[in-house]
Every structure is written in structure tokens, then in C-alpha cells.
Amino acid sequence: MSILVLADLHEGQLAGATAHVIAAAQAIGGDIDVLVAGENVQAAADAAATLDGVTKVRVADNAVYAHQLAEPLGKLLAELAGDYTHVLAAASTTGKNVMPRLAALKDVAQISDIIAVESADTFARPIYAGNAIATVKSDDTLKVITVRPSAFDGVESGGSAPIEAVDVVVENTQSTFVSEELAKSDRPELGGAKVVISGGRGMGNGENFKLLDGIADKLGAAIGASRAAVDAGFVPNDMQVGQTGKIVAPDLYIAVGISGAIQHLAGMKDAKVIVAINKDEEAPIFQVADYGLVADLFEALPELESKL
Numbered sequence: 001m002s003i004l005v006l007a008d009l010h011e012g013q014l015a016g017a018t019a020h021v022i023a024a025a026q027a028i029g030g031d032i033d034v035l036v037a038g039e040n041v042q043a044a045a046d047a048a049a050t051l052d053g054v055t056k057v058r059v060a061d062n063a064v065y066a067h068q069l070a071e072p073l074g075k076l077l078a079e080l081a082g083d084y085t086h087v088l089a090a091a092s093t094t095g096k097n098v099m100p101r102l103a104a105l106k107d108v109a110q111i112s113d114i115i116a117v118e119s120a121d122t123f124a125r126p127i128y129a130g131n132a133i134a135t136v137k138s139d140d141t142l143k144v145i146t147v148r149p150s151a152f153d154g155v156e157s158g159g160s161a162p163i164e165a166v167d168v169v170v171e172n173t174q175s176t177f178v179s180e181e182l183a184k185s186d187r188p189e190l191g192g193a194k195v196v197i198s199g200g201r202g203m204g205n206g207e208n209f210k211l212l213d214g215i216a217d218k219l220g221a222a223i224g225a226s227r228a229a230v231d232a233g234f235v236p237n238d239m240q241v242g243q244t245g246k247i248v249a250p251d252l253y254i255a256v257g258i259s260g261a262i263q264h265l266a267g268m269k270d271a272k273v274i275v276a277i278n279k280d281e282e283a284p285i286f287q288v289a290d291y292g293l294v295a296d297l298f299e300a301l302p303e304l305e306s307k308l
């Protein structure tokens, strides 16, 4: 078996999710190549080469792959896929954008968001917002897979795999990069944070989200939100946790003013310890919480911050 992992990049650097996808590749077994595609991505390639279990890193460094546009990346993967039995990527914004295109170009089924590997052709994946687990078997000769990073412990770094250049340059006439607005934050990235504190509609407005800042600073936490808080315009949508947002599995998840709809739980119920602060003792979030505080958040949050 030979596996190609598409590296996840964040602002041109190797994102933490890649180490988790490599762990999934190890569970399948075989040689594991990592493709780093982008513009000026040598540093990301160097970082990928240190990850344990990597056979070699392939670097496609060209302006056409800048900004991780899905159309050229899909075509590039389709060109390279002939050498492999499996192509894996994180079920991240980029992975979810690129991999369906590869599957379509190769006329195979995509296997999305796997959380376990049963064998080289059989995988487990959540369905119905995580309320059931489907075991799916693929007979395609090429398996195109996205991996839920939080379901696999990332591999360590310590290796030194060889790095080779890929000279395939595809044409992209389908899409053009226009601009991007990046949220700048000194906090840990939501998807990989060990501690997450999230606010919901109960926060009342965006200004009140500042009540979470001091606690997040003290705990080194990322800040998340429910979809209701995002839809109401309290905070940007890259903070959304849940079925249609980010899937997180931190050591500690603190849900503040969040009722606990199943679509929210789908994004955080694998957290090791869940704390909920809600003024309604009947709120469903208390059914999954390890620690529940029935309280008004406007009193509880300042008190929690001062105690911390």
C-alpha cells in the first residue's frame, strides 16, 4: 500500500492537523508520502519531513498552488494519485474543498471524515451529527479519504524524511484568488486547542464575549461559539463549533450560555472534560457536562475569572 497525505497549511506553515492525518495513514499501513503544495512552502515541507512515519515529502511549490485554491490542488492530486492506493487529507476547510474534486476527477467515491480505520478498505465515520457511526467499505482501487483530526493522536516529530520537488504544474482557468481577510489572534487555533471556552446566544451580544477573554487568557484557551451566536453576528463564523463548524476535542471545554443542541454537541462532545454554565437547569448541555453550574453567566464569569 502507498498513501499520499495532502499537508494542511495555515498561512503557508504546516498546520497541526497534518500530524493527525499521518497517524490515520499509519493505521492503514504502507509507505506514507506527504504532499506540500503552495507557494513558498519550503518551511512547511521541512516541518513535514520531521514528522514520524513519513517516507518522503513531495513539494509542489508554484504560484498556481498559492492560497490553496481547490481547483489546481484537485488537479495536481489527480495527476499524482496514480502512484498511490490512498489519498488522505484533513477534514478541514481545505481538505473538504479539495478532496471531493479529486474523487470526481478519478471517478471514485469519497469517504468523508473518518474517525477510525478498521482495515485498508474499511473505515468508521459519524453520521446524523455524530449520533450513529457508519462502517463503510470501499471497493475503489483508489481511496479518497478525509480524516477527522481530533479522532487520531498526532504523530510526534523526530524524523528526517527526504524532500523531493514535484514538477507537475497544472493550469487553473477556473478560479482566481481575489483577497482574504484573516482573523489575527494570539490564542491557540480552535481546532487544536487543549482548552476551549465557547459562548452561545446567552452571551447576549458580541461585546459581552469580552467576558470570556480574561478566562481564556488565564487558561491558555481558544474561544469558540455556538451557531446561534455566530448567526446573530456576535462573533465571526470561523469561531463556530459544531456539525457545520469546527470539530474540537480539547482536554477541557467550557460552554457558556449554550443550550446544547445536538448540532453543537456534534462538535464538542468528545472533549475529555465538559463544563457548562447555564441559568436553565433543564438545558440539555447538562446531560453531557461533567461539571454543571446553574448560574447567570454575567455573575459566574467575573467570579470564575477572579478565582482563577
Ligand SMILES: Cc1cc2nc3c(=O)[nH]c(=O)nc-3n(C[C@H](O)[C@H](O)[C@H](O)COP(=O)(O)OP(=O)(O)OC[C@H]3O[C@@H](n4cnc5c(N)ncnc54)[C@H](O)[C@@H]3O)c2cc1C
Binding pocket: 199, 200, 201, 202, 203, 225, 226, 227, 228, 229, 240, 241, 242, 243, 244, 245, 246, 256, 257, 258, 259, 260, 261, 262, 263, 264, 267, 277, 278, 279, 280, 283, 295, 296, 297, 298
Ligand atoms: C443543519 C444544522 C446545522 C447546525 N449546525 C450547528 C453548529 O455547527 N453549531 C451550533 O452551535 N449549532 C448548530 N446548529 C444550530 C443548533 O440547532 C442550535 O440552534 C444552536 O446550537 C443554539 O445555539 P445556543 O445554544 O447558543 O442558543 P440557544 O439554544 O438559544 O441557547 C441559549 C442558552 O443560553 C442560556 N442563557 C441565556 N441567558 C443566560 C445567562 N444570562 N446566563 C446563563 N445562561 C443563559 C439559555 O438558558 C439557553 O440554554 C445547526 C442547526 C442546523 C439545523
